[in-house]
Amino acid sequence: MQGLKTFLLLMRVMIPVYVIIAILARTPVLPAIADFCQPAMGIWGLPGDAALAMVLGHFVNLYAALAVIAAGQWDPGAVTVAAVILGISHSHLMESAIFRLMNAPFGLLAAVRVTAGWGLGWVVGLMVSK
Amino acid sequence: MGDAAYEISTGLFGLALKIFVIVMPLLIFLEWARTQAWFTRFIKASGAVFNPVGLRSESLFPLMTGILFGISYGAGVLIPQAQSGDLSHRQVFLTALFLCLCHAIIEDTLLFALVGANAWIVVVTRFVAAMVIVYAFSRSAWPVGSEPVKTESQHV
Numbered sequence: 001m002q003g004l005k006t007f008l009l010l011m012r013v014m015i016p017v018y019v020i021i022a023i024l025a026r027t028p029v030l031p032a033i034a035d036f037c038q039p040a041m042g043i044w045g046l047p048g049d050a051a052l053a054m055v056l057g058h059f060v061n062l063y064a065a066l067a068v069i070a071a072g073q074w075d076p077g078a079v080t081v082a083a084v085i086l087g088i089s090h091s092h093l094m095e096s097a098i099f100r101l102m103n104a105p106f107g108l109l110a111a112v113r114v115t116a117g118w119g120l121g122w123v124v125g126l127m128v129s130k
Numbered sequence: 131m132g133d134a135a136y137e138i139s140t141g142l143f144g145l146a147l148k149i150f151v152i153v154m155p156l157l158i159f160l161e162w163a164r165t166q167a168w169f170t171r172f173i174k175a176s177g178a179v180f181n182p183v184g185l186r187s188e189s190l191f192p193l194m195t196g197i198l199f200g201i202s203y204g205a206g207v208l209i210p211q212a213q214s215g216d217l218s219h220r221q222v223f224l225t226a227l228f229l230c231l232c233h234a235i236i237e238d239t240l241l242f243a244l245v246g247a248n249a250w251i252v253v254v255t256r257f258v259a260a261m262v263i264v265y266a267f268s269r270s271a272w273p274v275g276s277e278p279v280k281t282e283s284q285h286v
Contacts, residue, residue, distance in 0.1 A: 003157035006237070010153075011146060018145070022138040062238060069245050070145050071138075076246040083242035083252045088231055088259065095230070098205045103212060103219070104226035105273055113230050116259050124251060 010063050017056070017067035025049075025071065044085070044118075045125040046078050057086040058114075059093055077128035084124045089117030148244045156236060160198060183261050184268025188216055189225045196225075200234035223274045224264055232260035 024030035034048030041050045049072050057065030065086055069079055092110050099106035163169050173194045177187050185193060192211060196204020204225075212222050235253060243249040 002161050003154045006157055007150060007154045010149060010241075014145070015142060018142050019138060022141065023134075026134055062241065066241055066245060069242075071141065074246065076248065079242065079246040080248045080251050083239075083247035084255050087238050087242065087252050087256050095201055098201055099226055099230065102205055102208055102222060102226050104223055104230075108273060109226060109230040112227065112263065116231060116263065120255050120259055124255060128248070128251070 013061065013063040014067040014070075017064045018071050021049075021052070021068050021071040044081055044121055045129045046081060047072065047074055050074075050078070050082055053082060054085070057090045061091045061094065062086060065090070077125075080128050081121050081125045085117045085121035087117075088120065089113040145244070149241070152244065153237060153240050156240065160236065164195075164199070183265040185224055185228065185264065186221055189221045192217075193225050193228060196229040196233045197235055200237065201229055204229050204233060219274050224268055227267055228260045228264045231263060232256045 021030065030049060030052075033052065036048070037051035038048035041048055041054075044050075049068065053065040053068040053072075056068060065082075069082060074082075092113075096106040096110055099109050173190050174187075176194055177190055180190060180193065181187070188211070192204050192208035195207045208217065208222065208225060211217050212219075217225070235256065239247075239249050239252050242252055
């Protein structure tokens with residue numbers, strides 16, 4: 001059953017990431033990383049720990065990024081911006097392999113996704129921040 | 131320490147419960163819908179939306195499968211169709227271009243909505259971006275050559 005399989009896959013990825021992020025958030029480690037990334041993430045109206053969600057979302061998958069967002073308790077505007085960026089541009093390692101199987105120019109597609117995702121995320125950020 | 135463990139486990143349980151109750155039933159419904167005759171009619175009708183941006187009727191099945199179910203399902207339908215020569219290289223490119231920006235639209239959007247995102251903004255932005263970008267690429271022959279001369283109404 002595909003629905004149940006997806007649920008189990010989601011849990012397998014999200015539970016460990018959520019627990020690790022929630023624990024790190026209570027140590028000085030994650031706050032230090034978040035502070036360091038805050039100026040860059042702030043351009044999109046995102047909190048500093050968004051950098052972690054972006055790295056995981058781009059290179060691993062959406063589920064890992066979602067776990068970071070859920071553990072971080074961001075405001076809805078920031079979640080919407082992250083959802084636009086990551087919805088368009090995510091899981092590049094795995095999905096490029098799929099586009100390659102389709103015989104599509106996967107490098108060009110990845111470049112289009114990164115540009116569109118971060119560009120539109122910025123526009124949506126202007127819309128939701130008031 | 132005990133407080134942190136309690137906070138983490140209740141937060142995680144709440145998230146898992148929401149996904150189990152909201153996302154999973156929807157995925158099961160979609161799985162069923164895919165096998166129904168009305169779903170095929172729905173795909174054919176979607177040509178009214180996608181033909182104007184350069185996606186042809188033969189691309190609609192992999193396209194809609196990918197938009198609704200995810201990129202691996204879309205690829206699963208597209209790859210055999212491309213190998214059998216049913217889809218031109220150009221149509222494969224435009225379908226892949228659309229799907230790279232806009233796929234698994236229901237599952238992805240719901241998951242983000244569960245953690246607080248505005249679902250409409252996410253769906254509309256992805257869909258409109260895919261339509262505009264596919265249209266822009268469909269105007270030129272770059273990067274994979276022009277459409278073969280054969281059109282849908284003619285046959286060779």
